[in-house]
Amino acid sequence: MFASEGLAAAMVSGDSFHRYNREQMARLAAKGQFGERNHFALAANHIDKLEALFYDYSQTGNGRFRQYVHDEDRALQAEGHKPGTFTAWGSLPPDTDLLFYEGLHGAVVSEAYNIAQHVDLLIGVVPIVNLEWIQKIHRDTHQRGYSQEAVVTTIINRMNDYVHDIVPQFSHTHINFQRIPLVDTSNPFVVRDVPSEDESMLVIRFRDASEVDFSYLLQAIQNSILSRPDTLVIPGPKMALAMELIVRPMVRRLMAQKSFT
Numbered sequence: 001m002f003a004s005e006g007l008a009a010a011m012v013s014g015d016s017f018h019r020y021n022r023e024q025m026a027r028l029a030a031k032g033q034f035g036e037r038n039h040f041a042l043a044a045n046h047i048d049k050l051e052a053l054f055y056d057y058s059q060t061g062n063g064r065f066r067q068y069v070h071d072e073d074r075a076l077q078a079e080g081h082k083p084g085t086f087t088a089w090g091s092l093p094p095d096t097d098l099l100f101y102e103g104l105h106g107a108v109v110s111e112a113y114n115i116a117q118h119v120d121l122l123i124g125v126v127p128i129v130n131l132e133w134i135q136k137i138h139r140d141t142h143q144r145g146y147s148q149e150a151v152v153t154t155i156i157n158r159m160n161d162y163v164h165d166i167v168p169q170f171s172h173t174h175i176n177f178q179r180i181p182l183v184d185t186s187n188p189f190v191v192r193d194v195p196s197e198d199e200s201m202l203v204i205r206f207r208d209a210s211e212v213d214f215s216y217l218l219q220a221i222q223n224s225i226l227s228r229p230d231t232l233v234i235p236g237p238k239m240a241l242a243m244e245l246i247v248r249p250m251v252r253r254l255m256a257q258k259s260f261t
Contacts (some may be wrong), residue, residue: 001248002100007255010057010096014103015068017050019043022084038154040161045105047113054106054118057092057099064089097255107169116172120254123247124173131181131195133188152189175246178203179236200236203227204246212246220245 002009018039020028025044038044049064056063066089067073069081081087092099107116107124116122127135133155140146140154170176179202181195206212209230217232218224221242224234234242 001244001251002098005248005251005255007097007251008093008095009098009100010092012053012065012092012099012101012103013068014045014050014101014105015039015070016066016086017046017103017105018068018086019045021086038158038161039104040158040166042105042108042110042113042161042165047105047108047115050105051108051113051115051118054099054101054115058118061096062094063092063099065092066090097258098251104166105169107172108165109168109172116169121247121250122173122175124170124176124178126170126176127179128181128185130185130188131179134185134191135194137189138194148189174207176203176205177239177243178205179239197236197239202234202236202239202242204232204234204242206230206232217242217245 018025025039029038053063053065067076067087069076069083069085069087071083073081073083076087077083105115106119107122108114109116126132136155137148137151140151141148146154179197179200181200183195183199185191185195205228207230212230212232214226214232218226221232221234221238224232224238227233232242
């Protein structure tokens with residue numbers, strides 16, 4: 001979307017603001033601190049640095065970040081960075097039009113932090129919790145080699161931080177996209193396959209319904225309905241189309257209102 005609009009975006013991943021690298025998190029997990037690789041917890045992240053990035057970018061169009069080195073990041077590894085570690089802190093690329101952040105804590109509001117206040121457009125993307133567990137169990141057992149018992153233990157260890165640090169953020173978003181499966185997920189710990197998009201509906205909730213042309217969206221997205229005055233429900237496979245129709249005009253309006261040069 002940014003490329004087709006001719007926009008240069010500073011791309012930042014929430015992984016880069018984790019407080020601990022992979023080895024450090026493993027040692028903490030062994031001690032029972034934060035749970036196994038529990039990055040949901042605010043205490044396991046540099047939330048102060050993340051808020052500083054958002055504030056600085058909103059004021060100057062720049063800020064400081066780093067990158068987390070994933071197993072598949074061949075370019076960073078070729079530069080000598082080990083998977084599971086971080087690059088050094090540095091400045092964002094110069095002369096960008098907007099900051100795109102994808103991560104766990106972009107809408108944090110707490111006694112100590114208020115990241116949400118610095119964001120022009122907050123979008124939440126989340127499955128219902130049973131589906132989230134099914135996806136995690138399937139991914140960690142099939143792709144990462146964990147036993148199902150170990151994955152369930154991780155889910156349990158993360159639950160307190162998920163409830164207190166992640167869930168409240170979806171009340172601060174401008175738009176939420178939530179996937180709802182249309183198959184039985186009442187016991188997510190025995191489901192063998194992840195429900196597909198074709199077996200799902202997507203619930204899209206808008207914080208300010210007065211800014212949304214629901215008549216247009218209902219016409220443009222086949223088989224869509226309004227379940228509430230601020231909530232659009234569409235077939236699961238239509239998510240990409242919905243994001244295109246909803247988000248692109250918002251990005252264009254943001255660019256028209258941009259205050260820094």
